[in-house]
Amino acid sequence: MDPGSIKQVSHHFANRxxxxxxxYAFWLAALASIFVCGGYWTEISPLFANRxxxxxxxxxxxxxxxxxxxxxxxxGIISLGHAAFFGLASYIAALLAKxxxxxxxxxxxxxxxxxxxxxxxxxxxxxxxGSDLTRLMVTLGVTLxxxxxxxxxxxxxxxADGLQGVVIAPILGLFQFDIFGHVAYVYCLVVLFVLFLLxxxxxxxxxxxxxxxxxxxxxxxGLIGISxxxxxxxxxxxxxxxAGIAGALLAQTTAFASLDVFSFERSADLLLVLIIGGTGYxxxxxxxxxIFKLMQDWIANLTPQYWQFWIGLVLVLIVLVGRxxxxxxxxxxxxxxxxxxxxxxxxxxxxxxxxxxxx
Amino acid sequence: xPAALATQSLEKHFGGIAAVNGVSLAIEKGARxxxxxxxxxxxxxxxxLLTGVLRPSAGRIVLEGEDITALDSHHRVRRGLARTxxxxxxxxxxxxxxxxxxxxxxxxxxxxxxxxxxxTKLEVTEEIVDILxxxxxxxxxxxxxxxxxxxxxxLLEIALAIACRPRxxxxxxxxxxxxxxxxxxxxxxxxxxPSDVTVLLIEHDMDLVFSFAxxxxxxxxxxxxxxxxxxxxxxxxRVKAVYLGESLNA
Numbered sequence: 001m002d003p004g005s006i007k008q009v010s011h012h013f014a015n016r017x018x019x020x021x022x023x024y025a026f027w028l029a030a031l032a033s034i035f036v037c038g039g040y041w042t043e044i045s046p047l048f049a050n051r052x053x054x055x056x057x058x059x060x061x062x063x064x065x066x067x068x069x070x071x072x073x074x075x076g077i078i079s080l081g082h083a084a085f086f087g088l089a090s091y092i093a094a095l096l097a098k099x100x101x102x103x104x105x106x107x108x109x110x111x112x113x114x115x116x117x118x119x120x121x122x123x124x125x126x127x128x129x130g131s132d133l134t135r136l137m138v139t140l141g142v143t144l145x146x147x148x149x150x151x152x153x154x155x156x157x158x159x160a161d162g163l164q165g166v167v168i169a170p171i172l173g174l175f176q177f178d179i180f181g182h183v184a185y186v187y188c189l190v191v192l193f194v195l196f197l198l199x200x201x202x203x204x205x206x207x208x209x210x211x212x213x214x215x216x217x218x219x220x221x222g223l224i225g226i227s228x229x230x231x232x233x234x235x236x237x238x239x240x241x242x243a244g245i246a247g248a249l250l251a252q253t254t255a256f257a258s259l260d261v262f263s264f265e266r267s268a269d270l271l272l273v274l275i276i277g278g279t280g281y282x283x284x285x286x287x288x289x290x291i292f293k294l295m296q297d298w299i300a301n302l303t304p305q306y307w308q309f310w311i312g313l314v315l316v317l318i319v320l321v322g323r324x325x326x327x328x329x330x331x332x333x334x335x336x337x338x339x340x341x342x343x344x345x346x347x348x349x350x351x352x353x354x355x356x357x358x359x
Numbered sequence: 360x361p362a363a364l365a366t367q368s369l370e371k372h373f374g375g376i377a378a379v380n381g382v383s384l385a386i387e388k389g390a391r392x393x394x395x396x397x398x399x400x401x402x403x404x405x406x407x408l409l410t411g412v413l414r415p416s417a418g419r420i421v422l423e424g425e426d427i428t429a430l431d432s433h434h435r436v437r438r439g440l441a442r443t444x445x446x447x448x449x450x451x452x453x454x455x456x457x458x459x460x461x462x463x464x465x466x467x468x469x470x471x472x473x474x475x476x477x478x479t480k481l482e483v484t485e486e487i488v489d490i491l492x493x494x495x496x497x498x499x500x501x502x503x504x505x506x507x508x509x510x511x512x513x514l515l516e517i518a519l520a521i522a523c524r525p526r527x528x529x530x531x532x533x534x535x536x537x538x539x540x541x542x543x544x545x546x547x548x549x550x551x552x553p554s555d556v557t558v559l560l561i562e563h564d565m566d567l568v569f570s571f572a573x574x575x576x577x578x579x580x581x582x583x584x585x586x587x588x589x590x591x592x593x594x595x596x597r598v599k600a601v602y603l604g605e606s607l608n609a
Binding site for chain 2: 005006009010012013014016017201202204205206207208209210212213216217219220221222223224225226227228229234
């Protein structure tokens with residue numbers, strides 16, 4: 001056996017899972033946002049205004065989109081009903097706090113996530129069979145059912161008025177939620193980061209690899225011994241857990257839950273977020289959430305009534321142009337600049353160009 | 360001793376058409392068995408039934424004395440039954456390295472592990488390299504499978520089945536569409552299979568069939584027409600009429 005090849009193989013796998021500079025940059029930026037966007041230095045510049053409220057929304061939306069990416073980007077399951085898990089956990093987190101069943105938010109968060117996972121497991125059998133269209137309809141149907149159940153038991157859920165009078169206790173008994181959203185943001189960001197690390201670990205594991213195989217060719221996957229249905233059930237349940245955590249974060253940071261958590265728009269927007277950011281590389285949902293929320297916020301300031309028009313337009317453009325082509329265009333521009341520089345008659349520039357490129 | 364793989368009155372109907380009609384086949388352990396027949400005779404349907412891609416309308420499938428008729432594909436693979444496809448069924452976005460690793464990992468029962476990075480288990484890595492070098496795929500092991508030339512993809516198709524370490528291997532036209540220059544590689548790997556592996560071969564290339572098989576079954580219109588040693592089958596005038604004659608005229 002060739003020890004060189006074995007070394008090469010191990011090296012290849014290790015490299016694949018290594019953190020890239022861009023990833024470090026992303027999370028450092030997230031960390032920096034706690035301080036820079038906290039409104040602590042507003043006297044220096046209005047640029048440092050407090051944006052923790054919208055950042056909190058971005059954090060749980062990013063987690064929610066990450067959850068959809070796990071099934072869509074890695075297992076090829078499309079869903080128009082991811083709000084079912086989000087909503088269930090949202091209500092459970094609010095109810096646990098309201099009735100003081102579990103007051104500690106972190107524990108309540110985990111319990112709510114598991115409740116969503118249970119619903120995910122129970123409904124996973126419905127998405128196993130059928131094509132994309134069937135799955136869209138089945139997931140949509142499950143969410144409609146969940147919404148109607150919540151609507152029909154107002155004595156528990158508060159019905160159309162929503163669940164009011166929820167008081168969220170301090171996190172770990174130490175950090176009380178404040179009206180500026182500082183604690184809420186750090187809380188959401190930490191939860192997002194921890195669950196992201198877990199998702200990243202899973203994606204690069206043998207299990208994660210088998211998911212990509214199932215997505216690529218379910219027929220052959222079964223014929224090399226992969227339990228296709230087993231893997232789909234597992235990842236669907238995991239994604240439901242993630243969606244549930246996102247929903248519970250919403251309930252805990254707003255101390256409120258309403259029928260809106262099950263709304264069709266929520267599932268549809270989520271698909272939009274993921275398409276904006278791109279699927280299958282884990283950051284798509286997070287980047288999509290940042291773009292979507294900021295764009296929504298910015299356009300809503302310009303034209304409060306027509307912001308959906310612009311969001312729609314951007315979506316159409318993204319799909320028409322295609323992310324691949326955006327990538328190709330950037331690469332082409334880079335090469336042509338490189339070439340133009342190398343053709344320049346100035347020798348000094350020609351010499352200087354390659355190291356600049358390598359940096 | 361029970362046959363390595365046997366079917367009893369196997370039937371498959373698509374609507375009113377009987378694609379497979381009462382096929383009872385017994386493949387002895389260690390055999391090099393060929394299943395031949397004109398186009399549309401139902402050969403690939405038989406393979407699909409054997410591997411659980413299709414469910415039979417009636418009949419039983421027995422692997423090493425155990426009824427596997429109701430089992431899912433992946434359970435059959437774990438019991439030692441693997442196959443290749445006439446038209447490549449590969450993971451185009453994965454590398455040959457990952458592809459072969461998947462099959463080995465499943466066989467070792469580590470495919471569910473979610474907490475460990477893929478590629479950190481030395482025994483899996485060693486076996487991947489071993490199989491890839493046997494199939495001369497080491498030089499392309501880090502490339503996207505979809506970008507490989509057809510001949511290499513064909514080799515990977517067979518390597519993937521071998522990685523399942525089957526006791527019974529079903530080869531569905533392994534040399535189909537392979538350029539003459541690379542054909543030799545395929546035939547060499549098929550010939551080099553361990554003798555304790557039972558092989559059922561579907562093939563149109565009669566030179567390959569007669570040089571490889573020690574037993575031949577002829578399937579016509581979904582039914583077994585004749586079965587015997589290669590020279591018996593070759594001599595049989597009825598076989599010439601339905602199969603060899605047809606292909607000679609074509």
